[in-house]
Each structure stands twice: as structure tokens, then as C-alpha cells.
Amino acid sequence: MLTGCKIAFLGGDARQIEVIQHCSDLDASIILYGYENLKNEFSGAIKKSITPDCFQDMDAIILPVTGMREDGKIDSCFTNKELKLTEEHFKKANKNVVVFTGIANEKLTGFCTENQRCLIELMNLDEVAILNSIPTAEGAILMAIQNTDFTLHGSNAVVLGLGRVGITLARTLQGVGANVFLGARKPEDLARAREMSLQGFHLDELPLIAEKADIIFNTVPATILDASVLVKIQPHALIIDLASKPGGTDFRYADKRGIKAMLAPGLPGIVAPKTAGKIIANSIARLLVEHKSKLGGEI
Structure with missing residues (x-):
């Protein structure tokens, strides 16, 4: 279970819906950024606009499979507004936050490395x-x-x-x-x-x-x-x-x-987003539980 875990979701495609649902089912507290046009309602999920200090109490930040562009922008099919991250977001984030992405470019890797934030590239994991x-x-x-x-x-x-x-x-x-x-x-x-x-x-x-x-x-x-x-x-x-x-x-x-x-x-997100989303969701949940255990039960 992810009870007490605060997770920020940023943008993405249909795969992200499955991840959000899975985390919601596991009792996580969910904040959605870049989901203004999303019609689905998830129990305990709140839609917000991104601010410089929005990650200061987050336990996890979940980016799309495509990650973050070099200019900091995040792709999302659920909003018409610009969704963009800067180094300040990572600097002000919770020191124990885990950043999940499918793939990471040099910019995202640099933001996490320089600010000592844990970054996990899901597409590099065999599972x-x-x-x-x-x-x-x-x-x-x-x-x-x-x-x-x-x-x-x-x-x-x-x-x-x-x-x-x-x-x-x-x-x-x-x-x-x-x-x-x-x-x-x-x-x-x-x-x-x-x-x-x-x-x-x-x-x-x-x-x-x-x-x-x-x-x-x-x-x-x-x-x-x-x-x-x-x-x-x-x-x-x-x-x-x-x-x-x-x-x-x-x-x-x-x-x-x-x-x-x-x-x-990116064929999985096109031909089988539900299956692809479940694969990602299961791994994220497992990794968050492991992270919680390493921190002595406090995620």
C-alpha cells in the first residue's frame, strides 16, 4: 500500500491514466499537474497548477514516459497550457523525493544530480x-x-x-x-x-x-x-x-x-496504453514501497 505517500503526476498520455488509477487504488495522495482536460475523476486526486515550490512535500514525481524536453517542457495530451519544469522545482523539492521517468535527457539528469534527487529511468529496468x-x-x-x-x-x-x-x-x-x-x-x-x-x-x-x-x-x-x-x-x-x-x-x-x-x-502507448500503463504502474508501486522501507518506514 502507498498510504501516506504524496505523488505528483505531470502530463503524459493514456498510459499515465493507468498509473494514476493504480496509485489511487493503493491509497496514495495524488496531485495532478497538466490535467485540466481530463474527464476521469480519481478518488483523492486533486488538479493543480504548477508552482516553483509545488514539490516540497511530494514523495514522488512521475513524469511521462517521454520525460522532459531539453527546454524543460512536459508533453501532455490532457491540457492546452504549457507545462514546464526548471531547476528551481528540483531545488525546492523534498530531499527524499523520487523522480520517475521513462527516459531521461541530459537536462533532467543534470537537474536531479545537481540537487541530489533520486532519478529512476523506468525504460532502463528489465522488469x-x-x-x-x-x-x-x-x-x-x-x-x-x-x-x-x-x-x-x-x-x-x-x-x-x-x-x-x-x-x-x-x-x-x-x-x-x-x-x-x-x-x-x-x-x-x-x-x-x-x-x-x-x-x-x-x-x-x-x-x-x-x-x-x-x-x-x-x-x-x-x-x-x-x-x-x-x-x-x-x-x-x-x-x-x-x-x-x-x-x-x-x-x-x-x-x-x-x-x-x-x-x-513509443508503440506501447499507441497500440496498448492500458497494458503499458499497468506495467509501469506495478514497477513504480514496488519501487516506492522499497524506497519507503529504506527510509525506515517513512516515505
Whole structure:
């Protein structure tokens, strides 16, 4: 339970609704910033406007999965007003506050580090990222089905990167009968591909593999699908880039060659916000209880 815990929520999307509901069910006191247009009513939740000292008695600050922009602005689909954080907010925050975000840029990390505030990046936690890979994989496959005129079964599907998303996506594609080629650099990743009965290849071989690809799913957050690779890809092929912005594809050159390439970060929040929100909510609740225990029962 989170009885006595004061939590500030800032902006976000439909995933945040699930997190708010879960924390409310656990008896937390909730303050909502940037939720003026939200029609849902949560027991014990209060909507307020952000002020310089609004976090001074908060036990947790929960930011959207996308975190905070470099200019301090917070994205929210629940308000038309600007939602912005400055270093003063962190300086005046409760010294024991825990700041949760999906991902953190240098600005947010700097604010928390300089003011000695605990920052947790949820998307770096295996318990979140592994489960989050499920709606990501399903969303990617949905996009592939919607944007091709052939079945995934029997197609040559290339997955680049063997991280949490890459493994789940490759396994799912394999399950629907695609011929899966898995590109990686590390010997242990190539060994894993072999163990999964996939056709593993070193990324240095990508130009050769690209020639026979029907669909390419990229999870590598670096420009890996550059001109030297794109020039080898067949016109009918589809690229779905799942890496964080700006992705790992030269989209300008892909467009010039008439290749359909789509950047698709944040799929869980689009295709399965309820599930994605519950994944985040469960981890936040567990981490807050642990934090409370470390502080001797006082959160």
C-alpha cells in the first residue's frame, strides 16, 4: 500500500491514466499537474497548477514516459497550457523525493544530480522494458500487416539488434511463419540467434542481407540503415524503425529511392496504453514501497 505517500503526476498520455488509477487504488495522495482536460475523476486526486515550490512535500514525481524536453517542457495530451519544469522545482523539492521517468535527457539528469534527487529511468529496468517489448512487437507487426500486400508468413523479415525488443519481435515473427534474419555484432548475440533457430548474421553483412529483405525492423539507436544499405533494398520492401528518435534510418534517402520507411517509437502507448500503463504502474508501486522501507518506514 502507498498510504501516506504524496505523488505528483505531470502530463503524459493514456498510459499515465493507468498509473494514476493504480496509485489511487493503493491509497496514495495524488496531485495532478497538466490535467485540466481530463474527464476521469480519481478518488483523492486533486488538479493543480504548477508552482516553483509545488514539490516540497511530494514523495514522488512521475513524469511521462517521454520525460522532459531539453527546454524543460512536459508533453501532455490532457491540457492546452504549457507545462514546464526548471531547476528551481528540483531545488525546492523534498530531499527524499523520487523522480520517475521513462527516459531521461541530459537536462533532467543534470537537474536531479545537481540537487541530489533520486532519478529512476523506468525504460532502463528489465522488469519494465522486457514486458514493454510485447506491445512494441505487436504494434510493429500490426504496422507491417497494414503497410504490405503480402503475408508475414513466408516473408523475409530482418530484425536489427538483439535487445529486449529485438528478441521478442524475432520470436513473434518466427511464430507467424516468417523467415527471420537477426542482425547483431556481439558473438553472444549471434549465438543466441542460433539457439533460437534464427538466421543470425553480423551487421557488417547487412548490405547483402538487405537485398532479399521484404521487411526490416530496426531497434538499433544509430544510423545503421544508411545509403550504402538502402541502395541494396528492393523497392517493395518496408522499413519499420523502432529505435528512439531520430531512429537508425536515413529517411531522406529512403524517400528518394521510393522505399517506405516509418519511424515508430513509443508503440506501447499507441497500440496498448492500458497494458503499458499497468506495467509501469506495478514497477513504480514496488519501487516506492522499497524506497519507503529504506527510509525506515517513512516515505
